[in-house]
Amino acid sequence: MVRLCTERLLALLPFFISLGECSLVYPAFGGIPASIAGTVDHNESLTDSSVIISTAHVVDQKGGATEDFPPNLPPPPVRVTALDGDLTNITLETMTLAGKRQTSSTRRFATDYVNLFNGTGTGPSDRDGSIEGTAYLTYTVVDNSTYNIEACLDFCDQVEQCVFANLYYEFNNPLLDWVFSEGSNLKCAVYADIHNASEKLNRGGQQLEPPPAGLTFIQESSGWAAKSLVDPNTPDGYELVFGPTNGANDAPGYMGFAFIDRYDVQACADLCNTRDPDSQGGGCQFFNIWRAVVNGVPTTYTCSMYFLVADESTAVNFGQGDLIVTQSRGYRRKSVVPDGSFEGFTCGDDLFCFTSSYSAWEGISPPYGNFDASIFHFAPYAHTGTGAALLGSAYGEDDLPGTLMPSSKLQTEAGKTYTLQFFHNSAYSSIEDEADAFVKVDWNGVDIATIRPGFSNWTFYSFDVIAQGNDVLQFHGGKAPAFSFIDDVNLFLTVG
Numbered sequence: 001m002v003r004l005c006t007e008r009l010l011a012l013l014p015f016f017i018s019l020g021e022c023s024l025v026y027p028a029f030g031g032i033p034a035s036i037a038g039t040v041d042h043n044e045s046l047t048d049s050s051v052i053i054s055t056a057h058v059v060d061q062k063g064g065a066t067e068d069f070p071p072n073l074p075p076p077p078v079r080v081t082a083l084d085g086d087l088t089n090i091t092l093e094t095m096t097l098a099g100k101r102q103t104s105s106t107r108r109f110a111t112d113y114v115n116l117f118n119g120t121g122t123g124p125s126d127r128d129g130s131i132e133g134t135a136y137l138t139y140t141v142v143d144n145s146t147y148n149i150e151a152c153l154d155f156c157d158q159v160e161q162c163v164f165a166n167l168y169y170e171f172n173n174p175l176l177d178w179v180f181s182e183g184s185n186l187k188c189a190v191y192a193d194i195h196n197a198s199e200k201l202n203r204g205g206q207q208l209e210p211p212p213a214g215l216t217f218i219q220e221s222s223g224w225a226a227k228s229l230v231d232p233n234t235p236d237g238y239e240l241v242f243g244p245t246n247g248a249n250d251a252p253g254y255m256g257f258a259f260i261d262r263y264d265v266q267a268c269a270d271l272c273n274t275r276d277p278d279s280q281g282g283g284c285q286f287f288n289i290w291r292a293v294v295n296g297v298p299t300t301y302t303c304s305m306y307f308l309v310a311d312e313s314t315a316v317n318f319g320q321g322d323l324i325v326t327q328s329r330g331y332r333r334k335s336v337v338p339d340g341s342f343e344g345f346t347c348g349d350d351l352f353c354f355t356s357s358y359s360a361w362e363g364i365s366p367p368y369g370n371f372d373a374s375i376f377h378f379a380p381y382a383h384t385g386t387g388a389a390l391l392g393s394a395y396g397e398d399d400l401p402g403t404l405m406p407s408s409k410l411q412t413e414a415g416k417t418y419t420l421q422f423f424h425n426s427a428y429s430s431i432e433d434e435a436d437a438f439v440k441v442d443w444n445g446v447d448i449a450t451i452r453p454g455f456s457n458w459t460f461y462s463f464d465v466i467a468q469g470n471d472v473l474q475f476h477g478g479k480a481p482a483f484s485f486i487d488d489v490n491l492f493l494t495v496g
Contacts, residue, residue: 024481026396027428028371030352032380035427035457045281047254047304051085053320056292056300059087061261062199063136064166065189067173067206067216070180075137075159078267081300082259092270113153114227117197119168119220128221129200131166134298135192135262141176144169144186152188153224161192161262163229168221174209192262193291193298194225234331235269237493241286242312243329249288250317253281253308259300263291263327268303272333273419273494281307282460282488283421288315290328299323333492336410336418337473340489342387345375352378354394357407361389364403371395372402372478383423383458383487390485391439391478398480401438405474410491412467417495420473421462424451425485431455439477439484444468458487464494 025031059082077091121128137159142151149167156162166189170176176185204216234240255278260267272284286306292299309332319325338344339360347353354376356363363373371394375387382388391402412418426437434455441449443465453459465471473491478484 024396024429026394026480027374027376027381027390027483028354028394028396030378031428033425033428034430034455036380045252045254045278047248047250047317048257049248049250049317049320052257052302052304053292053323055082055085055087055259056294056302056323059259059300061134061259061300062132062201063134063261064130064132064202065136065139065187067170067208068175070175071138071140071182071187073138075161078264079261080258080271081261082257084256084258092267112227113156113165113224116194116223116225119222121219121221127203128168128218129203130168130170130187130189130218130221131191131195131199131223132201133191133193133195133199134300135161137162137190137192137262139187139189141180141182141184142167142186142188144184147220148186149222149224155188156190156224159190161264162190163226164191164194165189165224166191166195166221167224169219170204170216171219172204172209172214172216174213192264195223195298196296197223199297232263232265232329235266237273237334238269238331239334241309241330241332242315244327245312245315246318246325246328247312247315248290248302248317248325248328249304249306249310249314249330251288251306251308251310251314253286253306253310255281255284255305255307257302257304259302261301263289263301265289265329265331269331271303272305273492275305277421277460277462278307279460280458282423283307283419283462283490283492285333285490286310286330288328288330291326292319292323293326294323335490335492336412337406337489337491338408340422340491341385341487342375342382342389343385345377345387347377350377352376354378354390360407362405362407363389364405366400366402368398369393369400369402370397372398372400373404374402381485383425383485388485388487389475390483391475392483393478393480396480401476401478403474403476404486405472409470409472410467412469412471412491413493414467414469416467416493418465418467419462419492419494420465420490421460421492422489423458423460423487424453425456425458425487426453426483427455427457428483428485429455429481433481435482436479437477437482437484438479439475439486442472442474442476444472465491
């Protein structure tokens with residue numbers, strides 16, 4: 001039998017009984033776990049805004065229609081240009097992300113655009129430049145018998161995420177004149193962000209045709225922006241919490257950040273879905289996407305990730321120095337499991353109570369068992385908050401395993417992949433008596449995993465499952481005094 005002295009009872013709950021000077025105090029009587037290490041201090045994991053801002057000042061995401069690429073290529077995959085402060089250049093395809101991209105069918109017309117700047121350049125001494133900016137998508141060439149603005153804007157309509165078009169002539173490029181089938185030097189480059197005339201950084205100057213042909217040069221470069229931006233689609237498995245606003249989150253539960261090369265909400269969701277879990281906080285449950293503008297120029301797009309759900313009250317980072325925050329949105333990952341943190345079971349004004357079942361969860365004991373699966377409202381038993389579930393006889397009256405399951409079948413979508421995540425603790429009794437601790441995870445009647453952690457503080461577990469619709473989830477285990485506590489259970493859509 002475990003040795004647990006009476007002074008380890010909560011002094012603020014004197015009515016809990018002791019079973020002797022150095023006896024085990026079972027959970028039903030409010031005993032204190034042998035170890036409560038491993039609980040997370042959320043205040044020590046706030047957004048590292050200084051690293052994000054300093055990295056934004058050195059990253060270079062500018063791009064445009066290069067002289068040697070053919071027109072009408074599909075937009076490239078989203079690139080990650082920085083990860084947790086380190087500059088990089090990898091695509092989401094390289095990272096084998098499998099998020100389902102939702103496309104927008106919104107169509108604009110020429111009248112839905114506004115002219116931001118006109119082109120210049122009428123002779124050899126008056127040259128113009130094309131845009132080198134963030135979120136470049138692709139380009140086409142349009143009929144150059146006239147300055148064909150409408151054809152360029154029609155092209156922008158057809159490219160997903162396009163909100164800006166740069167129309168210009170490019171001279172002394174033999175590919176445009178003789179190789180590409182269109183036979184036109186009037187280029188229409190499109191972007192997923194809006195740019196201004198200060199970003200006319202490509203002034204030509206390449207020797208693409210042997211002398212005596214001259215160097216390439218740009219003339220009549222104009223910019224056209226959509227009058228209104230279309231709200232991005234919400235990724236499957238997420239819901240919009242706030243935005244757009246001009247403040248980024250400074251919130252607890254921070255897991256790191258990534259810069260991406262365009263404002264792409266689905267890309268941020270993919271990054272959140274595949275982010276390595278935090279050992280104390282678990283998997284990514286929330287992301288904040290925002291646009292950094294430095295000295296008036298779009299510079300990068302930040303995805304900050306969190307294991308806690310934040311809200312607009314923490315969106316208080318408006319920038320620093322010459323960097324300002326724009327287009328900030330927060331998205332919460334939706335769990336199919338109802339009340340996975342067991343916070344829905346309360347005791348009113350009391351600090352301690354427990355039950356075998358409540359509206360969200362059901363605990364089942366086998367024949368001759370007594371409270372072999374139960375739900376507690378008691379902070380020392382919880383990973384976060386005050387609620388947790390227990391497997392193993394709460395009164396210590398038997399060594400039979402119990403079964404814990406949601407009270408209703410889970411509202412999943414058949415054929416889709418979900419990720420089951422939860423925290424487990426088997427550090428209530430001594431090392432010797434927790435040696436037989438185990439939990440079987442059952443999905444629609446099939447054991448998908450069995451954990452045998454022995455004496456273990458709060459530990460994060462994650463398993464992928466395929467939904468069939470109206471799925472049944474069960475946790476089966478506990479063998480008093482080898483108790484198992486379970487908390488923060490989530491079932492997230494991973495692949496649509």
